[in-house]
Amino acid sequence: MHKLSAALIALLFFISCGTKKEEQKDLAQSEEKWWKEAIIYQIYPRSFKDSDGDGIGDLKGIIQELDYIKDLGVTAVWLNPIYSSPNDDNGYDVSDYRNIMSDFGTMEDFDRLMKGMHERGIKLIMDVVVNHSSDEHEWFQQSRSSRDNPYRDYYHWWPAEKGKPNYRYSLFDEKGDAWKYDSITDAYYLHYFSQKQPDLNWENPKVRQEVYDIMTFWAEKGVDGFRLDAFQFAAKDTTFPAFPDDLQTNFIQYYAMQGNLHEYLKEMHEQVFSKYDVMSVAEGAGRNFEDAHNLVDADRNELNMAYAFEGVDIAKREGYSLTHFKEVFSRWDKEFAEKGWLSIYLANHDQARMVSRFGNDSPAFRRPSAKMLNTFILSMRGTPYCYFGDELGMTNSNFETIEEYQDIAAINGYKKVVNEGGDIMEYMQNLKFGSRDYGRTPMQWDNSTNANFATGTPWLPVNENYKTINVESEKKDPNSVLNHFRRMVELRKNNPVLVYGAYTLLQPEHQEIYAYTRSWKGEKMLVVLNFSEKNSSITLKEAKSIKEEVINNLQSPDIKNGTIHLLPYQAVIFSIQ
CATH class of the missing domain: 1.20.5 (Single alpha-helices involved in coiled-coils or other helix-helix interfaces)
Structure with a gap:
């Protein structure tokens, strides 16, 4: 006893x-943090709204639509680069980090924009592009002028008398070569992206201090966060040793997370992040989970959240399996269940349209599949990033010739295939599915000329389907993609279980349905998503504990004996006991 x-x-x-x-x-x-609870809306300013008729979106155009953004319910805006730039890579080649590109307006316009956002309870996150600058930045102009210039070591130079440096791959170069010979000082400079984007030398403490001062300038103006572009590549081994031959296919493995990157981020945290209530996130999460945790775990004092590529990279032209999709997102969630924080997204300015890649953009299924994908993003653990236009279910355009593309990655990629005698037809087919330009076509506001994006000729053609897919028509339709997005945003904001709750995957082997629960502090929700274009069903013990249906993109599903029957691309969330 x-x-x-x-x-x-x-x-x-x-x-x-x-x-x-x-x-x-x-x-x-x-632990409650505003950036964990944030719902981030990404705006590509060139494509959002043109206020002056030049065909290019601008800051005044965004100001005109601040009430629209507020009505979406989102709590933060990530703004792609608006700094002075010659525009080789649409602003990701910065020539002056403390000025506004003339295409977009003035600093006064920026101040009005930020004030208008803050008055509406919307935070502003700036893109910081400091792996590289423009070759037209004063630093580089000085650096290339002579070998003994004080700015020489702001960039990576290799004197020609030492012979050509060991090969490095360039993502945007038509020959794939990251070393560019410059005759002025008889030397090569490094550019991981285009020739007009020379890489900054982060090993030079003066460069680092320049960057921290720039970030402080914007933080003092009142911005609420920073997204660091391509930053996982910023640190280099400046001896530039030989790399293995498979550089192109294993770019992240050999180029990311090198040298003293963590020390630089800790220094950035000490000088900038720790002094302001700002959010911090870097593009990419390194080579593995260890890298990702070292970037974002709270005790590391580096960044707030990981922005990993693996999930968004699943979509390919030949299609993807839902079981793989579930495995990837579940593996990342499990890895960060106890420590660190994730970003959740399926689209951004470097991707084609979400519904064309992960859903079904045919007239029959575009609406339900767009709603289903937005339901997924807004019901997962992690900070959701929603790309402009995806709240409408905007789709890929259909460019037929390389001349129709404006993106340097597409154009120089085409030249590279030609130079190497590759398969042009295959390259063009891949572009038609995944070109970055398709995610950059102008916002579709109404069914008037140019979708009311611009009175002049848009910098990229408006998608021809704008007469049916646009803000004005979707506002009026209670069953539109837009209104479902708004309802889903409100559901997330009003239910912390969808922010902080534990995630449990159900039936990982199911071929069509992605089902999971979110549970937190006694609350529990069941999310059931049909990723297929056919009717499908799933039997779950949780189905017998359903209390109520909290959101649905179609009609209420038939539920019998624990089996939930879903229509094509149906998305339902239930509260359960």
Whole structure:
């Protein structure tokens, strides 16, 4: 009797300790931060709204639509680069980090924009492009002028008398070569992207201080966060040793997370992030989970959240399997369940349209599949990033010739295939599915000329389907993609379980349906998403515990004996006991 009591007491103690540990984990992950609860809306300013008729979106255009952004319910805006730039890579080649590109307006326009956002309770996140600058930046102009110029070491130079440096691959170069010979000083400079984007030398403390001063300038103006473009490539081994031959296919493996990158981020945190209530995120999450945790775990004092590529890279022209999709997102969630924080997204300015890549953009299924994908993004753990136009279900355009593309990656990629005698037809077919330009076509506001994006000729053609897919028509339709997006945003904002709750994948082997639960502080929700164009069903024990349907992109599903029957691309969230 005494032995049984002792065992029972021990068992109860063990359960209690386990519960406390779970609660501690819950509390550690659910420590409230505004950037965890944020719903981020990404705006590509060139394509959002043109206020002056030159065909290019601008800051005044965004100001005109601030009430639209507020009505979406989003809490933050990530603005792609608006700094002075010769525009070789649409602003990702910066010539003056403290000025506004003339295409977009003035600093006064920026101040009005930020003030208008803050008045509406919307935070502003700036893109910081400091792996490289423009070759027209004063630093580079000085750097290339002579070998003994004080700015020489702001960039990576290799004197020609030492012979050609070991090969480095360039993502945007038509020959794929990241070393560019410059005759002025008889030397090569490094550019991981285009020739007009020379890489900054982060090993030089003067460069680092320049960047921290620039970020402080914007933080003092009142911006609420920074997204660091291509930053996982910023640190280099400046001896430039030989790399293996498979550089192009294993770019992240050999180029990311090199040298003293973590020390630089800690220094950036100390000088900038720790002094302001700002969010921080870098493009990419390194080579593996260890890299990702080292970037974002709170005790590292580096960044706030990981922005990993693996999920968005799943979509390919030949299609993807839902089981693989589930495995990737579930693996990342599990890895960050107790420590660190993730970003959740399926589209951005470097991708084609979400519904064309992950859903079904045919007239029959575009609406339900766009709603389903938005339901997924806004019901997962992590900070959701929603790309402009995806709240409408905007689709890919259909460019037929290389001359129709404006993106340097597409144009120089084409030249590279030609130079190497590659398959042009295959390259063009891949472009038609995944070109960055398709994610950059102008916002579709209404069914008037140019979708009311611009009175002049748009810098990229407006998608021909704008007469049916546009803000004005979707506002009026209670069943539109837009209104479902708004309802889903409100659901997330009003239910912390969708922000902080534990994620549990159900039936990972199911070929058509992605089902999972979110649970937190006694609340539990069941998310059921049909990723296929056919009717499908799933049997779940959780279905017998349904309390109510909280959101649905189609009619209420038929549920019998624990089996939920879904229509094509149906997305439903239930509260369960």
